[in-house]
Structure formats: C-alpha cells, structure tokens
Amino acid sequence: MASHDYDAIIVGGGHNGLVCAAYLAKAGQRVLVLERRHVLGGAAVSEEIHPGFTYSVCSYVVSLLRPWIIRDLELSRFGLDLIPLESSYLPLPDGRDLCRWSDGELTRDEVSRFSRHDAEVMGEFSQAMSKIGRFVRPIIDSPAPEPASFNPKELMNLLRLGRHFGDATVDQMELRLKLLTMSAVDFLDEWFESEVLKSPMSVSGIIGTFLGVRSPGTAYVLLHHYMGEIDGAFRSWGFQRGGTGGVSNAIASSARHFGAEIRTEASVDHIMMQHGKATGVVLENGDELSAKQVVSGCDPRRTFFGFVGQEHLPDEFSQSLQRYRFRGSSGKVNLALDRLPEFSCRPGDAHLRGDIAIAPSIDYLERAYDEAKYGTFSRRPYINVVIPSLVDPSVAPAGKHVMSCFVQYAPYDITEGAENWPSKREAFGETVIDTLAEYIPGLREMILHKQVLTPWDIQEEFGLTEGNIFHGELTLDQMAFQRPMSGWARYRTPVRNLWLASSGAHPGGGLMGAPGALCAKAMLGTEGS
Amino acid sequence: MPRPTPFHPRTSELCTSMAYKEWAGCYAVCRYDTYHDREYYALRHQATLMDATPLYKYEVRGSNAADLLSRVTVRDYSRHSVGRVSYVCWCDEHGKVLDDGTVTKLADDHFRLTSADPALAWIHRNSRGLDVTMTDVTREVAALALQGPLSREVLRPVVGNGIDELKFFRAMPVRYAVEGPEVEGVVTRTGYTGDLGYELWMDSADALRVYDAVMESGTPLGLLPMGLDALDVSRVEAGFLLNGVDYTSARSAFIEKQKSTPYELGFDWMVQLERDPFVGQAALRQEKIEGPRRKLVGLEVDWDDFEAIYESFGLAPHLTAETCRAGAPLYEHGQQVGYATSRTWSPTLKKYLALGTVDASLSRPGTRLEIEVTCEYERHRAAATVRPTPFFDPERKKA
Numbered sequence: 031m032a033s034h035d036y037d038a039i040i041v042g043g044g045h046n047g048l049v050c051a052a053y054l055a056k057a058g059q060r061v062l063v064l065e066r067r068h069v070l071g072g073a074a075v076s077e078e079i080h081p082g083f084t085y086s087v088c089s090y091v092v093s094l095l096r097p098w099i100i101r102d103l104e105l106s107r108f109g110l111d112l113i114p115l116e117s118s119y120l121p122l123p124d125g126r127d128l129c130r131w132s133d134g135e136l137t138r139d140e141v142s143r144f145s146r147h148d149a150e151v152m153g154e155f156s157q158a159m160s161k162i163g164r165f166v167r168p169i170i171d172s173p174a175p176e177p178a179s180f181n182p183k184e185l186m187n188l189l190r191l192g193r194h195f196g197d198a199t200v201d202q203m204e205l206r207l208k209l210l211t212m213s214a215v216d217f218l219d220e221w222f223e224s225e226v227l228k229s230p231m232s233v234s235g236i237i238g239t240f241l242g243v244r245s246p247g248t249a250y251v252l253l254h255h256y257m258g259e260i261d262g263a264f265r266s267w268g269f270q271r272g273g274t275g276g277v278s279n280a281i282a283s284s285a286r287h288f289g290a291e292i293r294t295e296a297s298v299d300h301i302m303m304q305h306g307k308a309t310g311v312v313l314e315n316g317d318e319l320s321a322k323q324v325v326s327g328c329d330p331r332r333t334f335f336g337f338v339g340q341e342h343l344p345d346e347f348s349q350s351l352q353r354y355r356f357r358g359s360s361g362k363v364n365l366a367l368d369r370l371p372e373f374s375c376r377p378g379d380a381h382l383r384g385d386i387a388i389a390p391s392i393d394y395l396e397r398a399y400d401e402a403k404y405g406t407f408s409r410r411p412y413i414n415v416v417i418p419s420l421v422d423p424s425v426a427p428a429g430k431h432v433m434s435c436f437v438q439y440a441p442y443d444i445t446e447g448a449e450n451w452p453s454k455r456e457a458f459g460e461t462v463i464d465t466l467a468e469y470i471p472g473l474r475e476m477i478l479h480k481q482v483l484t485p486w487d488i489q490e491e492f493g494l495t496e497g498n499i500f501h502g503e504l505t506l507d508q509m510a511f512q513r514p515m516s517g518w519a520r521y522r523t524p525v526r527n528l529w530l531a532s533s534g535a536h537p538g539g540g541l542m543g544a545p546g547a548l549c550a551k552a553m554l555g556t557e558g559s
Numbered sequence: 560m561p562r563p564t565p566f567h568p569r570t571s572e573l574c575t576s577m578a579y580k581e582w583a584g585c586y587a588v589c590r591y592d593t594y595h596d597r598e599y600y601a602l603r604h605q606a607t608l609m610d611a612t613p614l615y616k617y618e619v620r621g622s623n624a625a626d627l628l629s630r631v632t633v634r635d636y637s638r639h640s641v642g643r644v645s646y647v648c649w650c651d652e653h654g655k656v657l658d659d660g661t662v663t664k665l666a667d668d669h670f671r672l673t674s675a676d677p678a679l680a681w682i683h684r685n686s687r688g689l690d691v692t693m694t695d696v697t698r699e700v701a702a703l704a705l706q707g708p709l710s711r712e713v714l715r716p717v718v719g720n721g722i723d724e725l726k727f728f729r730a731m732p733v734r735y736a737v738e739g740p741e742v743e744g745v746v747t748r749t750g751y752t753g754d755l756g757y758e759l760w761m762d763s764a765d766a767l768r769v770y771d772a773v774m775e776s777g778t779p780l781g782l783l784p785m786g787l788d789a790l791d792v793s794r795v796e797a798g799f800l801l802n803g804v805d806y807t808s809a810r811s812a813f814i815e816k817q818k819s820t821p822y823e824l825g826f827d828w829m830v831q832l833e834r835d836p837f838v839g840q841a842a843l844r845q846e847k848i849e850g851p852r853r854k855l856v857g858l859e860v861d862w863d864d865f866e867a868i869y870e871s872f873g874l875a876p877h878l879t880a881e882t883c884r885a886g887a888p889l890y891e892h893g894q895q896v897g898y899a900t901s902r903t904w905s906p907t908l909k910k911y912l913a914l915g916t917v918d919a920s921l922s923r924p925g926t927r928l929e930i931e932v933t934c935e936y937e938r939h940r941a942a943a944t945v946r947p948t949p950f951f952d953p954e955r956k957k958a
Binding site for chain 1: 592593594596597600603604605709779780781862863874875907908909910951
C-alpha cells in the first residue's frame with residue numbers, strides 16, 4: 031500500500047476543523063490542518079482591523095462550547111478564557127427598557143414593571159423548559175440517531191430517546207409537540223402577556239435562519255437556553271478574552287500540543303480522488319499532499335461542489351445538496367468607538383456588559399422579516415449588540431470601545447442579485463448606525479472606524495456559502511439525522527475516506543465544537559466514549 | 560461577637576448580600592452580591608480585592624529570629640535571603656501538623672509569620688535561650704489580597720513600576736500612593752488563589768486610604784471586591800489545603816487518627832530534615848523512612864458518571880456553587896479507602912474537583928477510585944480519578 035504523508039488532512043482551520051484535528055492528534059494520528067487565510071478560526075476569529083481595536087469579526091459570543099471538549103482538550107490550559115455575559119438589555123424607542131440579569135430576583139423586579147403576571151410566570155416557564163431542555167443536551171452531545179438502521183446499537187439509542195419521550199407526562203408531551211411545531215411568538219404568547227419580554231425572547235428562534243418570529247418551527251430554539259448546563263443559562267454565554275479568535279487559538283494550541291501540524295495561507299484547490307476515494311488534497315500552489323483520510327471543516331456545498339466536484343458524487347446526493355438551504359440572512363457591523371456609548375433609556379454601563387437587543391416589538395421584528403422576504407435588507411433590523419471592551423479591556427485602548435453588531439435581516443439573495451451586495455454595503459452599514467443612533471444619541475460622532483460585512487462578504491472572505499453563519503439553516507428539517515442530509519448524518523460522506531466535521535454536520539452551527547469532536551470520534555471508532 | 564476589620568467601613572458598604580461569617584474573630588464577607596460567581600470570574604479574568612486582615616500575623620525580631628523559625632517549623636531559615644517569602648508548616652513533637660502559613664524575611668533580623676490559628680504562645684514556648692522577640696501584630700497590620708490576571712496593572716499606579724520586578728514568592732517594601740501623604744508598607748507576591756496576585760500589608764491606621772487607592776486604580780479594569788466563597792472555589796482549583804477542613808490541626812484533634820504529618824499532606828518538599836534540631840524532627844525522620852500511610856490528593860470526579868446518577872432520577876446534574884466542605888467517603892472496589900474533604904465545580908476547567916485523603920498505595924495520579932454521591936437522599940458512587948495538583952496553574956502566576 032502506498033505510503034501517505036498524513037493519517038488525516040483537515041481542510042479548513044475553523045474551530046470545528048481544529049477540534050477534530052486535536053482529537054485525532056490526541057489519539058496518535060499524524061494530522062495536518064490547512065487554512066486558506068492568514069489567521070485560524072474561520073468565523074471564530076479576532077482581527078485587529080483598526081489599530082488598537084480587536085474585533086471578533088464574525089462570531090461574537092461563545093455560547094454552547096461543549097464542557098466535555100473543554101475538559102478533553104484541556105482548553106483552559108491553552109488559553110480558553112471565557113468571561114460570562116451578565117445581562118441581556120432591551121432599550122425601547124419610547125424611553126422604557128428592560129434588563130434581564132443573571133440574578134433571577136433582579137430580573138423579576140425588572141419584568142414586573144411591565145407585567146406582574148409575567149414576572150411570576152417566568153419561574154414556571156423556566157422550570158417547564160428546563161425539564162425538556164434536559165433532553166436536548168444529550169442529542170447535541172452524541173451523534174444523530176439513524177432512524178432507518180437495524181443495527182442493534184442504533185435501535186437501543188432510538189429506544190433510549192423514545193423512553194425519554196414515553197416517560198413524559200401528557201402535559202410535557204404537549205409542550206414538546208408545541209415546541210417542535212409552533213412559532214416562537216405563538217409559543218411565548220401561551221405563557222406571557224408583555225411584548226417587552228416576549229420580543230427579545232423570540233429572536234433566539236430566528237438567528238441564522240431565513241424565518242420570522244411568527245414562522246412555525248422557530249419555537250424549539252428557545253430550548254437551547256434551558257439545557258441544564260451546570261453553569262446555568264446565563265453562565266454558558268461568554269466573551270473570550272482578547273476576542274472570539276482566542277477560542278480557536280486555544281483549540282489550535284491544544285491540537286499542536288497533541289502533535290497536529292497547522293498551516294495558514296495554505297489554500298486547498300481540490301480534494302484528490304482516486305477510484306472514488308479521497309486520497310489527499312491539492313493546494314492552489316500545486317502541491318499535492320496525501321492522506322489516509324480527508325476531513326472537511328467547510329460547509330457541505332463548498333466541500334462537495336467546491337473541493338470534490340459533482341462528477342465524483344452520486345446524482346441523488348448532488349440533488350439533495352442542491353436543495354440544502356443556506357439562505358444567509360444576517361450581516362455584521364463592527365465599530366471602533368472613541369468612548370463608551372450611552373443609551374438614552376438608562377445611563378451608566380452596568381446593563382451594557384451583556385448583550386443588547388434592538389428588538390422593540392414583535393411587529394418590528396416581523397416587519398424586518400417582511401422586507402427581507404422580498405429581497406431587501408431590513409430598514410430597521412433586529413440588532414444584537416455587544417461591547418466586549420467593557421469587560422475585557424484588552425480589545426481596545428483605554429477608555430475606548432469596540433461594539434459588535436449582529437444584524438438580521440440581510441438576505442443573501444437581494445433583488446439586485448447577491449453579487450451586487452458590495453454596492454449596497456455602505457447603505458447597509460448606515461442603516462445599522464441610524465437604527466442604533468435612535469437609542470444612542472451621538473453614536474455617529476463616536477465612530478473611529480467601521481467594518482461592514484454583508485452576507486456576500488461573509489461568503490467571499492470566510493467561505494460560508496450564501497453567508498449562512500451556521501453552514502446551512504438550522505431548521506428542523508435540516509437537523510439531527512437530516513443534517514446535512516438523510517443517510518449522511520454521521521460525518522461520513524458518499525466519498526470514501528472523506529469526512530465532514532463542520533457546522534454543516536450534526537448538531538450544527540454555533541461555537542459548540544461538537545461536530546468536530548463527534549466526527550473525530552466517528553473516525554476513531556470511539557463514538558460511545 | 561466578631562469585630563470589624565479596618566476595612567469594614569468600605570467592605571460593609573459594598574456587601575449588599577449581608578452575607579458574613581466569622582473568621583478568626585472578625586467579620587468576613589462571604590460574597591458581596593447575591594451569588595459569588597461574578598467575583599470568581601473577576602478573579603480569573605480581571606482582578607479582585609479581598610480583606611485578608613483576619614490572618615494571624617506575628618513579627619519575629621532579633622539576632623536569633625531565623626534560628627527560632629528554623630526550630631519551630633519544618634524549614635531551615637538560616638540561608639533565606641531578605642525579601643524571600645516561604646510557605647511552611649509546623650508540627651508538634653510527634654511530627655503532626657499544627658498549622659501552615661507564610662514566613663516573609665523583611666530584614667536579617669526581622670520576619671513576619673502568618674497563620675490560620677493563634678501561634679504566639681506555642682512558638683514562644685520554643686524560644687528559650689534565643690535572642691528574639693515575638694509580637695502579635697494581627698490587629699495592627701491590615702492585609703489585602705489583590706489577585707487575578709490584571710492585579711499587576713491595578714497595583715502599578717499605587718506602588719510604582721517596581722512591582723514589575725517583584726518575583727513569585729518575593730516581598731518588597733513599598734510606598735503606597737494614597738490620598739494625602741504616602742504610606743509605607745510591604746507587598747508580597749503571594750496568595751491563596753493560584754493566580755497572579757499580590758498581598759498588600761500596611762498599618763491598620765492606613766488601611767482605608769490604601770483600599771481606596773487600589774479600588775480607584777482597579778475599577779476601570781474590572782476589579783471587584785471578593786469574599787470567601789469565591790476564594791474557596793479558587794483555592795481548590797489551586798490545590799491549596801485549608802486548616803480545619805482538609806486537615807485537622809494536631810492541637811484541635813481529639814484522636815490520633817485526626818492528626819496528619821507533613822508527608823501525608825503532600826508537604827514533603829518543604830521538610831528539611833538534616834539540620835539542627837527542630838520540633839518534630841525525630842518523628843518526621845521516622846515517618847520519612849516508613850512513608851506515610853495515607854496521602855492528601857487531588858481528585859477529579861468523572862462527570863459522565865456523576866451525570867448518569869442524576870439522569871437515573873430524571874434530573875439534570877446539580878452541584879452547589881460554593882465549595883462543599885461536607886466530607887464524602889472514597890472507595891476502591893467497594894472498600895472505603897479514604898474521604899474527600901473539599902469539593903467544588905470548577906467553572907474554568909468544567910470539572911468537578913475534590914481534595915481528599917486516601918491510602919498511600921492509592922495516591923498515584925491516574926488511580927481510579929469512587930466517591931459517594933448523594934442524590935435525592937440516596938447514596939450512589941461515581942468514578943473519581945486521582946489527579947496532580949494544582950488543577951489550574953496558569954503561566955501568569957509565576958511569569
């Protein structure tokens with residue numbers, strides 16, 4: 031048998047590719063990671079775009095990074111340094127506001143200003159959600175079940191999930207079915223009366239999807255906030271010190287520690303194929319590198335249509351992949367500010383240390399979606415703002431700040447065609463600043479530098495097809511055993527020796543690391559551990 | 560009734576939780592806020608300031624000061640340089656540990672000793688024939704623990720750039736730049752958190768002005784006042800023992816079994832046996848030859864196992880946010896082989912950690928044991944593995 035340069039080559043040094051590399055290297059494999067850009071991390075990256083200011087360019091909070099990965103890869107030792115978010119703030123145009131704190135009693139006080147009923151019900155709601163959320167966690171921490179399999183192990187796994195479902199009381203069954211089918215707004219309407227509370231809660235159902243808060247199927251994402259993590263719902267959201275790229279760097283350091291080789295500015299042109307098997311990669315500079323296994327940390331379309339080529343794929347697979355929906359719906363605006371912005375609703379900064387939502391009403395959010403449906407970015411979008419420099423002075427000069435704005439909706443497919451996004455970039459950025467300035471008087475005068483990323487930019491610069499931050503919409507029909515498609519949810523692909531370790535695989539996007547780790551375990555045959 | 564420390568006017572204003580406990584006769588804040596986790600995260604990410612005044616503090620002066628400390632503790636102080644700080648324990652004549660603390664050499668004939676329990680009378684008893692005076696300055700000297708990755712940045716404007724040169728476990732005299740005339744004191748690069756950090760020593764009369772200066776410098780950097788709850792989590796991560804929790808002082812023990820030798824506590828490295836006589840020397844020589852019968856170790860509870868116990872009840876895993884000081888038995892193959900004394904969830908490492916004492920034969924890192932876990936009032940066992948300490952040991956601590 032021909033000798034190989036490596037046991038595994040990983041295409042793409044995003045956080046999942048790096049996690050996969052670290053697990054393989056830890057198991058003793060000779061591993062090479064190839065990253066096209068000059069920095070590691072993919073969308074989990076920090077860059078000093080403006081001197082002295084470090085932007086978490088794309089991904090801006092660390093939410094669901096799996097604790098078992100932190101343990102296995104000893105990430106704290108290699109520089110993982112997560113500062114938890116303290117609060118979730120909602121300013122309103124009429125001067126009212128709501129801040130939800132990690133301290134439940136404080137939050138009750140805040141909510142009761144709008145509805146005593148809601149303040150009381152919050153406890154019941156989180157109790158009910160926590161009961162169900164407990165079942166979500168094992169699902170994202172293990173490979174997706176294969177419902178059509180007759181393998182006894184698979185059947186056992188299915189039975190286990192079935193037992194969870196079967197154990198449930200009628201009330202809980204009903205709640206689960208509602209969560210799976212209803213819209214975020216309809217679901218929240220069953221519990222709460224105040225829109226001031228419902229509106230910021232409902233947006234977690236739409237992030238990264240091309241759906242509105244009233245679209246059916248958006249409710250279940252609410253569960254992700256009640257997963258029963260030991261550190262609590264708030265505590266599992268945090269800033270990495272020095273910016274999100276620090277998470278990727280910590281994973282990379284761990285991977286190197288275990289013996290992985292990592293190259294940047296090493297752009298892969300295509301995956302080498304021989305007799306229907308992946309045998310290595312060819313770089314853009316023409317270098318050929320062989321490996322027993324090739325792993326893609328890129329999204330499914332880029333992986334199969336970009337690096338493999340349709341001629342090597344079964345037709346049915348290609349057609350399914352054509353139908354796999356990306357539909358990027360968000361953009362990003364990063365600002366360098368010469369002072370701390372002050373919100374007119376509430377002076378001071380205690381409430382600005384977490385995330386800040388521009389989501390004043392459900393109609394506002396739905397209107398923002400309406401515009402996107404017909405091919406324009408929202409004139410008044412949903413914006414999720416964080417000011418990490420408030421809790422991490424290392425990302426900006428003293429007294430100055432960075433402000434990260436996640437903006438939805440910015441549909442990839444604009445009427446003029448996605449390739450015309452660059453001519454709209456300026457207007458898009460201005461819309462975001464105008465929107466924010468309604469809450470932060472004088473914002474425009476504070477801006478020292480701005481970076482605007484449209485879905486087109488996210489695709490072109492970071493390689494995320496159609497600018498979808500999750501490598502494909504995280505909707506129910508594209509999750510679990512259907513991610514990226516039915517029959518191929520276990521990190522294997524129709525191309526022998528080619529694996530998919532990215533957010534396009536189960537359990538999906540976000541800074542979780544689970545697809546990378548679960549892929550490595552599948553390759554090593556250690557899924558159960 | 561506990562007495563207030565010199566910092567009380569400030570700390571009591573900040574302590575909105577009203578959660579205090581008694582520490583060596585003083586009011587000590589458990590946590591400033593409803594929960595201590597903000598303080599914990601500030602410690603690991605920015606910096607925290609804790610009132611450490613309740614520590615017992617003694618000045619040892621005289622031409623035989625080093626001789627006295629060499630005589631009563633397990634270390635030899637004859638060759639320590641000025642400015643050196645050392646962690647040390649001291650034993651009774653049977654080689655059983657009485658207490659642990661730090662010794663700072665301030666001048667050739669001047670040391671400062673800290674301890675958890677009062678030590679004056681006992682040390683005095685051992686000073687016969689030596690030119691030495693020992694003074695209890697517990698109330699006269701106030702102490703602040705400034706800890707965390709940004710502690711150096713916080714301290715620099717208060718004591719000057721000289722702080723950049725201060726090495727791990729060294730002391731330096733400082734002038735605190737405070738409101739009004741400068742104030743003299745000492746800074747040591749020590750702490751009980753396992754992080755980069757300093758301890759600030761000053762006259763009690765100057766305490767508030769130093770406190771204000773540090774808070775003013777630190778607030779823009781995210782400095783928070785910290786209480787004992789967050790400290791208790793961090794010290795387990797750092798693998799530090801607590802007298803009265805992880806071991807019992809030979810002075811407080813009622814039965815022999817409750818007492819410990821330095822070798823049992825993992826203090827082997829600090830015991831200097833071959834030198835002039837010191838208290839407990841003969842017994843410790845014997846102990847070294849025979850080897851300890853049990854050892855204090857770090858343990859990591861297997862999280863999957865722990866979670867499975869809760870899962871069997873239909874529950875999500877649960878731990879108190881505070882370090883748990885209620886003991887738990889440790890088993891090997893169903894036989895009890897020891898006990899855990901401090902247990903905590905490490906938010907940084909995402910691990911359930913414990914300190915415990917086990918049969919010496921089971922103390923090697925990697926040894927698999929079981930720990931008792933009580934869930935819904937039922938006793939269960941989860942796997943636990945012996946691990947080296949410190950569990951958390953960032954480079955910045957010594958850098």
